[in-house]
Amino acid sequence: VYDGHGGQYVAEYLRTHLFANTVEKIKQLLASIHDNEKQNTAATNLMPKSTQKRPSMSNVLDTETAKDASSQVKRSDSSKSTKSNKDFVGEKVAKDKANECIKSCIGDDEPSTEQDCVTNESFSKSIAGDKLLSSTAKRSDSEENVNETPLKKDDAYNTLNIRKKSLANIKESAKEVGSVSSDDNHLYVDLNKNINYTKLLTDQILYLDSQVVEHCKTNTDLSGSTAVVAVLDGELLVVGNVGDSRAVMADDRGRAIPLSFDHKPNQLKERRRIKEAGGFITFTGVWRVAGILATSRALGDFPLKHPRPLVTAEPDILTFSLNDHKAQFVILATDGLWDVLSNEDAVSYVRARLHEPDFGAKSVAQYAYALGSQDNITVAIINFTKMNKNNTTPR
Template sequence: MEDMHFTSLNFGTSGKSCFFGVFDGHSGKRASQFARDQLAKYLEVDLQQLGPREALQSAFMKTDASFLQRAEKENLNDGSTAATALLVGRELYVANAGDSRAILCCGQSAIPMSVDHKPDRPSERERIEQAGGTVVYFGCARVNGILATSRGIGDRELKNWVIAEPEIRYKKLEPGDDFLVMATDGLWDVMTNVQVATIISGEKNAQAAAKKLTAEALKLGSMDNITALVVDLREMLADMGPSADEKNG
């Protein structure tokens, strides 16, 4: 199993933030384990000096650089996707590198909080080719005919093209935002965002929702490892009480 995940409901020096992550390893599990163990530590330190966006960006790059140092010493070629979410009060920041994915479920509707980094995504293909790489179809689009994702932690031999720089999306949470779903591609290979939102709509808690998604993905024939992390935002929003906008409304 190369999939890893991280959950902290009392994150940061104040303990008032939350941080979540899913990491899908390839060519071994060392990069995904390293990202799970280290990215949050870098982020916690960076948040003391930087805003959330800048801190997430910095933490991704530091995690990658640190793992690459180890990879050079140990001759490792492991790599990993990283989809993470930082919740500061009602402020949600999602940082993603790779083809794990995060969505916000609002009833049976889904808001994408990340876009998969696939080699044939036009902007990714252009970036790869400008850096001297190629996108070759071998079952699916692959960087230099090897890797089916175009960003991530590690991947020492493909680092010129498989970068760790995350894309970051932001949303202020509001009533009706029910669940945050973060999952590896074992789920998304067989389900659309809307299907995921529909399947878990009305579930009583995050654990039941995650189990339901995993079972459904297996039923639909997913052949990959599946990690589905579900965060029940209804509980969190209820604990926070009404926002300033709701009070004024």
């Protein structure tokens, strides 16, 4: 849904290109994912069976190392807990020899130095043997702990750099990407073969904004537009918003769930951004950027973007699970509807008219006009109940 202001060029350009470009890009990404899966399957099937079943040398070495470590652990455990019978026998023999040596030396004025040396040597060997077994046990314990500690697998989402980019970097990325180029498909597919819709919608919107801004600068066109878009992928709902158009979901109990947030100049985050860009806001019935625009984000509106970016086209992207929210329908509408109807009132009105051919979209627009809305009104309804009955797959 697009809401043009200051002229219709930007809104018409978005209506023609944003939907078509995004759908075409999604088709390319799905085809790319499918082709990669086929190639991986074919490569696996082409591998000789002996190669597939034969363990690699690294696995063999790992197995042998594990066996050695296991045997060391068993030996060390037996020496750690209690001494074995063999150790007690060896120690008893050494003590008997020492006693014999002492008895033979009792009658002498001076003990036999040679026998003392033999006794000391036997005791030293016994103690050294115990120390060796103890150190071996400790070393094997540490090896056991290392072998038993599982290595954490790399999480695709944890390894990704998810720091928020600056607006300038995002715009440069969008310009390089282009609209429907297939050379950059890898940028939009994660390691789990899922499409990154946040990046996709952001790049598409910023790319089109750069196109319309250049055109408007050349032709001195002051038009601009807000936009709210929704993408369905199975049970995944992705909503992108630029400006003060709005998306609202109704669950199976008729509760209203906001899917987007209006970009108004008086919001703290938006007011701070405008001030940092060197701009200001004024109140003339409604809050306006530089006393001109009543929304803080929009596509087009080049005088408010150059030379200072007081207004931005960077969208907010939110993702929702239809199953978790038990969604019944979604309303996408311009601010002409929301100026006179709350989220709850709009949901209640549409819910009572889902049986109509357009699921109540026309009725709620006429109702908003009758309530005195002074702005243009555009409404789109996505009826998930109808989709489920027809067994249609949104993707």
